[in-house]
Amino acid sequence: MGSFVPTAGSVERQWHVIDAEGLVLGRVATEAARLLQGKHKAVYTPHIDTGDHVVIVNAAKVRLTGRKEEQKLYRYHSGYEGGLREERAKDLRRKNPVRIVEEAVRGMLPKTKLGEAMWRKLKVYADAKHPHQAQKPRPLQPNRPSKSTTREVA
Secondary structure: OOOOOOOHHHOOOOEEEEEOOOOEHHHHHHHHHHHHHOOOOOOOOOOOOOOOEEEEEOHHHOEOOOOHHHHOEEEEEOOOOOOEEEEEHHHHHHHOHHHHHHHHHHOOOOOOHHHHHHHOOEEEOOOOOOOOHHHOOEEEOOOOOOOOOOOOOO
16 A cells, blocks of 8 residues: 555645734744645645635734844845845835735745745735635634743742
8 A cells, every 4th residue: 555645636735824913033933834735734735736715904013023123124136237225124114015025935945946936825815805705714722922922930
């Protein structure tokens, strides 16, 4: 008897919605990347896209820890000579808050054609409204850090 290997057509895809309001950016991004890759499924196979669709709402209200709001830089290049542009996180949040979450998730996905296919299943919205109600997305709450990070010694 051989091992079961899923095919691209046999994968059942679900829709998940993550409310990012008040959550730390990295925790939202890791949970979204895990769902997009399909690592939460028993049929996960590294060379097949077994992931689900992910909708992230309230991207404008995601939290950055430390002094990242003032210090973190987002860079992009126009393609022309001397075309490197930089923006601070606080300026980008004001202009395009969706990009902050998108870049965090994209950095956690594979840099291959398979990663591009996973990336296309991510939908990010700045506020609480999204047009994917017909897909009946399941609400998902990423793990929140506990209040106390110190261990009790018995």
